[in-house]
Amino acid sequence: MLATPPADYLRGLLVGRSLVEFALRYCQVLIELAKPRQICPNRIQGRHSAVRKQLDAAVHDIGGTRQSYHQAGKADAGKLSSQLDLEKEATARAVAQIEILNTQISALRRQIAALEEALGASEKKEKESQLRIADLGQRLNVTLAQRVQELSPYRSDFFGKLREILGNRPDIRVVGDRFVFQSEVFFDSGAAVVRREGRSELDQLATALLDLDTKIPSELNWVLRVDGHTDTRPIAASPFKSKWELSAARAISVVQYLVSKGVSPKRLVATGFGEFQPIDPGNTEEAFSRNRRIELKFTER
Numbered sequence: 001m002l003a004t005p006p007a008d009y010l011r012g013l014l015v016g017r018s019l020v021e022f023a024l025r026y027c028q029v030l031i032e033l034a035k036p037r038q039i040c041p042n043r044i045q046g047r048h049s050a051v052r053k054q055l056d057a058a059v060h061d062i063g064g065t066r067q068s069y070h071q072a073g074k075a076d077a078g079k080l081s082s083q084l085d086l087e088k089e090a091t092a093r094a095v096a097q098i099e100i101l102n103t104q105i106s107a108l109r110r111q112i113a114a115l116e117e118a119l120g121a122s123e124k125k126e127k128e129s130q131l132r133i134a135d136l137g138q139r140l141n142v143t144l145a146q147r148v149q150e151l152s153p154y155r156s157d158f159f160g161k162l163r164e165i166l167g168n169r170p171d172i173r174v175v176g177d178r179f180v181f182q183s184e185v186f187f188d189s190g191a192a193v194v195r196r197e198g199r200s201e202l203d204q205l206a207t208a209l210l211d212l213d214t215k216i217p218s219e220l221n222w223v224l225r226v227d228g229h230t231d232t233r234p235i236a237a238s239p240f241k242s243k244w245e246l247s248a249a250r251a252i253s254v255v256q257y258l259v260s261k262g263v264s265p266k267r268l269v270a271t272g273f274g275e276f277q278p279i280d281p282g283n284t285e286e287a288f289s290r291n292r293r294i295e296l297k298f299t300e301r
Helices: 007-014 017-036 039-168 196-215 243-260 285-291
Strands: 173-174 179-184 223-228 270-274 294-299
Touching: 039 196, 039 270, 039 294, 196 243, 196 270, 243 270
Parallel strands: 223 270
Antiparallel strands: 173 179, 179 294, 223 294
């Protein structure tokens, strides 16, 4: 009996071949199977029909498989085409965004360049201004130094006359470029009204100032600065809320009295420093007494 090739074997023969190639290969297989024994032709024909049916079934199965693969391939190709279209759209959008960003970057670069140019011009202008300010400051210092030198002889003359008028008193002294009176010379404790005993000293001071004003050239813009100072102890039974107010009120009282004696108010300046400019940092009664003072400074306005 002629052996029949299995259907799986037949499918294997068909895969990758055309139907003609498959038939030729199938005939070769049948010849090989028929060689070992003598087989009746009728049996071969019957067996051939059976095998032919199996072959047709295998071909049908393979055709269906190929059609399924073909349809699946078409579906996959459609999906890939859709994905490709989406990728193209995304790429086009990305390119458009990149172009917009490049345009914005170019605009920012132009703005930065303009700002850097403006900043450079501003820095240059600032340097030039600083140089001019430094030059003006130097010239001003030179001018002030010249004015101070011009006033120096008159200051010495004024202080010399005050020394002659007031005598060598321990409560009146010269400290640097200032004439210093202890506050008790003019005021009672915690008060800013000039005492009657202190008016005589201020009368002599006014006389010296009026005499000095006639000697100093009019182009020299001089002033007598009256500075009030106090000690650090709290105020007791005084109408003033702070030592600052008390020191300023005392300086103003001296200035107002000098004005009442004919001294031009343009030549007088009143300032109050409170307890913040001590000349003696101690906490003794002597230190407190030294810090309570009225200072006169002859200077340029």
